Amino acid sequence: MSKKNLLQNSERRHFIKLMAAGAGITAAGIGAMTAFTADAIETKSKIVIVGAGAAGISIANRLARETNGADITIIDRRERHTYQPGLTLVATGIWQAEKVTDTNSHFLPKNITWLKESVIDFSPVSNEVVTDLGKRVHYDYLVVTTGLQLDFEAIEGMHPGVIGQHGIACVYDSTEHATASWQAIDTFTETGGIGVFTRPPGQLKCAGAPLKIAMLTEHLLREKGNREQAELMYTAPAGGLFSQPDVNTFLKEHLPGRGFDVHWHSQLKAIDAEARRATFLTEQGLKQIDYDFIHVVPPMRAPDALKNSELAAQQGPFAAAGWLEVNKYSLQHVRFANVFGAGDCVGTPIGKTAASVKAQVPVVVRNLLQVIQGQAPDAVYNGYTSCPLVTEKGEAMLVEFDYELNMVPSFGFINPLKRHWVPWLMKDYMLQGAYNAMLRGRV
Numbered sequence: 001m002s003k004k005n006l007l008q009n010s011e012r013r014h015f016i017k018l019m020a021a022g023a024g025i026t027a028a029g030i031g032a033m034t035a036f037t038a039d040a041i042e043t044k045s046k047i048v049i050v051g052a053g054a055a056g057i058s059i060a061n062r063l064a065r066e067t068n069g070a071d072i073t074i075i076d077r078r079e080r081h082t083y084q085p086g087l088t089l090v091a092t093g094i095w096q097a098e099k100v101t102d103t104n105s106h107f108l109p110k111n112i113t114w115l116k117e118s119v120i121d122f123s124p125v126s127n128e129v130v131t132d133l134g135k136r137v138h139y140d141y142l143v144v145t146t147g148l149q150l151d152f153e154a155i156e157g158m159h160p161g162v163i164g165q166h167g168i169a170c171v172y173d174s175t176e177h178a179t180a181s182w183q184a185i186d187t188f189t190e191t192g193g194i195g196v197f198t199r200p201p202g203q204l205k206c207a208g209a210p211l212k213i214a215m216l217t218e219h220l221l222r223e224k225g226n227r228e229q230a231e232l233m234y235t236a237p238a239g240g241l242f243s244q245p246d247v248n249t250f251l252k253e254h255l256p257g258r259g260f261d262v263h264w265h266s267q268l269k270a271i272d273a274e275a276r277r278a279t280f281l282t283e284q285g286l287k288q289i290d291y292d293f294i295h296v297v298p299p300m301r302a303p304d305a306l307k308n309s310e311l312a313a314q315q316g317p318f319a320a321a322g323w324l325e326v327n328k329y330s331l332q333h334v335r336f337a338n339v340f341g342a343g344d345c346v347g348t349p350i351g352k353t354a355a356s357v358k359a360q361v362p363v364v365v366r367n368l369l370q371v372i373q374g375q376a377p378d379a380v381y382n383g384y385t386s387c388p389l390v391t392e393k394g395e396a397m398l399v400e401f402d403y404e405l406n407m408v409p410s411f412g413f414i415n416p417l418k419r420h421w422v423p424w425l426m427k428d429y430m431l432q433g434a435y436n437a438m439l440r441g442r443v
Contacts, residue, residue, distance in 0.1 A: 004189040005075045005162065005311050008414055012379075018057045018330065018413075023066075024058070024066055024097075025324065026160070026363070034062060035192075036037070037226060039066070039441060040065065040066050040067055040068045041066065041067055041369055041372065042067075042068050042069055043068070043069055043070050043344070043372050043373075044069070044070070044071070044217055045067075045070050045094075045140045045141055045372055046070075046071045046073075046139050046140045046141070047063060047067075047070055047071065047072045047073070047139065047140065047141045047142075047143065047368075048072075048073050048074075048075065048129060048137055048139035048141070048142050048143070049063075049072070049074040049075070049142075049143045049145060050074075050075050050076070050119045050122075050129060050142070050143070050144050050145065050146055050342070051069050051074075051076055051082075051144065051146040051147055051345070051390070052074050052075075052076035052078060052104050052108070052114070052144035052145075052341065052366070053076075053145060053147045053343060053344075053358045054084075054354055054409060054435070054438070054439060055145040055333035055342040055343030055344075055357045055360065055361060056074055056143070056145035056342075056343070056360075057074075057078065057081075057104065057107050057108060057439045058361045058363055058438050058441050059143055059145065059342065059361055059364060059441075060072060060108060060109055060112055061107070061108075061109050061439070061440050061441030062361065062362070062441035063365060063368075064109040064111055064112055064363045064440060064441075065109075066215065066365065066369060069370070071113075071371050072111075072112040072113065073112065073113040073114075073115055073117055073137065073139075074108065074112060074113070074114055074115070074116070075115045075117060075129065075131065075137065075354060076104070076114075076115075076116070077116045077117055077118050078104065079103055079104055079105065079116070080101065080102075080103060080104070081102045081103055081104045081106070081107065081439075082100055082101060082102075082174060082175060083099075083100040083101075083102070083103075083432055084100075084173075084205070085206065085211075085353075085354050085417050085431065085432075085435065086099060086100035086432065087100060087171050087172070087173075087174075087175070087177075087178040087223070088178075088206075088209055088212045088213060088216070088260070089427075089428070090175060090178035090179060090182060091132065091169065091171040091177075091179075091181040091182050091185065091213060092185060092213065092216040092217065092220065093182050093185070093186060093247060094181065094216075094393060094428070095120055096127025097175040097178065097179050099432075100175060100178075100432075101175055101226040101302060102153070107436075107439040107440060111310060111438075115135070115137070115442075117131035117132055117133050117135060118131060118184065118305075119131055119146075119305050120132050120134045120304075120305050121305060121309070122142075122305060122306065122310070122311050123309075123310075124142070124309070124310055124311055124333075124335075124336045124339060125310070127139055127140065127338070129142070129144070129270075132443050137337075139244060139442065140337075140338065140381075141338045141339075141340075141368060141371070141372065142340070143340050143341065143342070143364065143368065144311065144324050144340070144341040144342075144345060144346075145308065145341065145342050145343045145345065146186075146302070146303050146305070146306050146343075146345045147303070147343060147344045147345060148204075148205060148300045148301065148302060148303065148345055148352070149270040149300065149301055149302065149303045149304070150173055150298045150300060151298050151299040151300060151301050152298045152299060154200075155268055155269065155270060155271060155296065155298055156269065156271070156279075157270050157271045157273060157297075158270075158271050158296060158298065160173075160177065160384055162271075162273045162324065163177050163180045163181060163296075164177075164179075164180025164181065164183050164184055164326065164400055165180075165184075165213075165273065165383075166186075166273040166274060166276055167179035167276055167291060167292050167293040167294060168184060168271070168273060168294055168296060169184040169213070169293070169295045169296070170295065170296045170297065170298070171209055171213055171295070172205070172209070172297065172298070173391060174398065175277065181213075181295070183226045184293060185213075185217055185220065185293070186220075187293075188217070188230070188292060188293035189217060189220040189221050189224050189226060189230075190224065190226065191226075191227050191229070191292070192228075192229025192230040192292075193229070193230060193231070193291075193293065194222070194230075194231045194233075194289075194291045194293070195217065195230055195232045195233070195288065195291065195292065195293040195294070195295075196233050196289060196291045196293070196295070197210060197213060197214040197217075197230070197232070197233070197234045197235070197260075197294075197295045198210065198235045198268045198294065198295060198296055198297050199211075199234075199235065199237060199297055200268065200297055200298060200299040200300070201235055201237035201238070201266065201267055201299065201325075202300065202301075202320075202321060203300065203321065204297065204299075204300045204352065205300065205344050205352040205353070206352065206353055206387070207242070207243065207352070207387070208242070208387040208389050208399070209297070210234075210295065210297045211234075211241065211242070211251065211389065212389065212390045213253075213295050214232070214234055214255070214260065214295070215258070215392060216389050216390060216392065216393065217232075217293075218230075218232060218258055218259070218392075219391075219392035219393055220393075222391075226317070227259070230232065231261070232258075232259060232260045232263040233260065233262070233267040233289075234255055234261075234262050234263070235262075235263045235267075235268065235280060236259045236262060236263065236264050236265070236266065237267045238264070238265060239264050240252075241255070241262075243350060243405065243407060244356055244401045244405050244407070246361055246407065246416075246417055247389070247399050247416075247417070248398070250278060250397075250417055254391070260438040263280070263282070265283045266280045266282050266287075267280060267281045267282075268280055268296065269281045269286070271296065275290075276290060276291050276292065276294075277289070277290050278291060279295055287441075290302055293315035297388075300321070300344075301320075301322055301323075302321055302322035302323050302324065302345055303345070306322055306324060306345060307321070308322070309320025310335075310336075311324055311325065311336065312324065313335065315324040317347075318347030323345060323346060323347030324341040324346045324347055325347055325417055326340070326341050326346050326347060326348070326377055327435075328348045328349065328381070328383070328403070329380045329382075330363070330367050330377045330379070330380070330381070331346065331360060331363055331364050331367065331381055331382055332367055332371070336374075337371065338371065340364045340367065340368050341364070342357060342360040342364045343357050343360070346360075348381075348383065348403075349383065349403060350383055350401075350403065351383055351384070351385040352384050353383075353385050353386060353387060354435055354438075355384065355385055355386030355387075355400070356384065356385045356386075357438070358430075358434075358438045358443065359382075359384040359385075360383060361438070361441075362379065362383050363379040363380065363381040366378075366379035369377050382402045382403060382408075382443075383401075383402040383403030383404070384400070384401075384402050384408060385400070385401065385402075386399065386400040388423050388424075388426060388427040388431065389423075390424065390427060391419050393424075394424055395419045395420060395421055395424050396419065396420070396423035396424040396425075396426075396427055397420070397423060398411070398414050398416055398420065398422075398423035398426065399408075399416050400416065403423065414421045
């Protein structure tokens with residue numbers, strides 16, 4: 001047997017053992033960390049959680065289990081829950097939208113109050129929030145998990161209504177966007193032409209998604225025998241493609257190797273949908289590009305209520321987008337000690353992924369309970385984030401790193417810089433189970 005086959009068989013044995021050992025990935029997920037376990041604390045505290053996304057639901061479940069007597073309220077009018085890490089697979093025809101769609105009621109604990117309204121104002125000095133129906137909700141402790149806002153308005157001519165039309169795709173935010181994007185991608189990979197894939201400046205959720213869409217689309221063109229009919233370009237707002245240096249080096253070779261023309265320092269500023277023309281701001285000034293297909297990734301920022309509040313960063317790199325001003329290790333607010341945050345809305349250097357939420361939530365819960373008991377927060381979030389970077393259908397790279405941009409692999413037998421079938425199987429079959437366990441506060 002060849003050395004290559006021996007290595008593949010060894011990897012398969014490792015993976016089978018990992019699956020057999022209590023379905024390790026599904027039960028615990030990647031990025032496993034030391035659990036903070038303790039008896040439930042007695043408290044009459046009023047705890048308000050703003051936002052019923054992945055972070056808010058997970059925190060609600062943990063707090064409901066780890067407190068006795070607490071008055072816990074979660075505020076969010078959204079009743080549908082979307083498994084957002086699966087939207088790239090919906091947008092490329094691999095999954096159906098139903099696979100990523102559930103309800104928040106399926107995951108929220110029964111012994112808390114769910115206020116189905118939206119917070120429009122934060123008043124941390126008076127310890128209250130105001131909803132869109134005029135209700136003032138007082139709290140002793142506040143957890144901000146609002147998620148972020150897609151800033152379509154920052155791109156002239158772009159709005160959600162054009163997604164799926166005129167060759168425009170945008171994988172972010174909803175199953176409707178992902179499904180409409182699949183229609184645009186499917187048409188483009190049948191007909192070919194000029195395909196443009198964008199990435200905005202600043203922080204965004206799942207920063208690997210623009211790359212995944214680009215590479216999966218290129219793979220679809222090859223599968224359909226139409227690769228020679230397409231000209232592909234990827235626009236980067238700066239001089240790199242990924243924040244982790246080793247992955248960045250790989251991608252700078254890999255994308256051109258697959259025929260992508262990478263345009264550096266190029267930011268989408270306007271789009272003429274009917275003319276299929278995009279305008280980019282470059283180092284040489286404004287440049288127009290005609291396209292047949294374009295994947296638009298809008299800039300992202302904190303929701304208006306947070307961005308315009310005293311809780312938002314007042315200066316520094318997180319101020320412009322209005323991210324929640326937290327200590328990046330404790331996730332406690334810098335100026336209001338009874339406020340914590342988790343998920344996409346927090347101002348941390350990296351980490352707007354579901355895997356980051358999984359690592360942040362135990363830290364927030366532990367530190368909040370410490371503060372309630374009059375103790376100093378002692379749990380630390382090290383910046384862990386993860387991206388199963390899908391390079392084509394059937395292969396991916398499991399990229400995990402921290403604040404220091406050091407690789408922190410969960411599984412020693414998976415090379416994070418090697419395209420491999422194991423991370424693909426994790427993405428396609430296993431990580432959604434780990435995500436659901438996270439929502440229930442079990443991992």
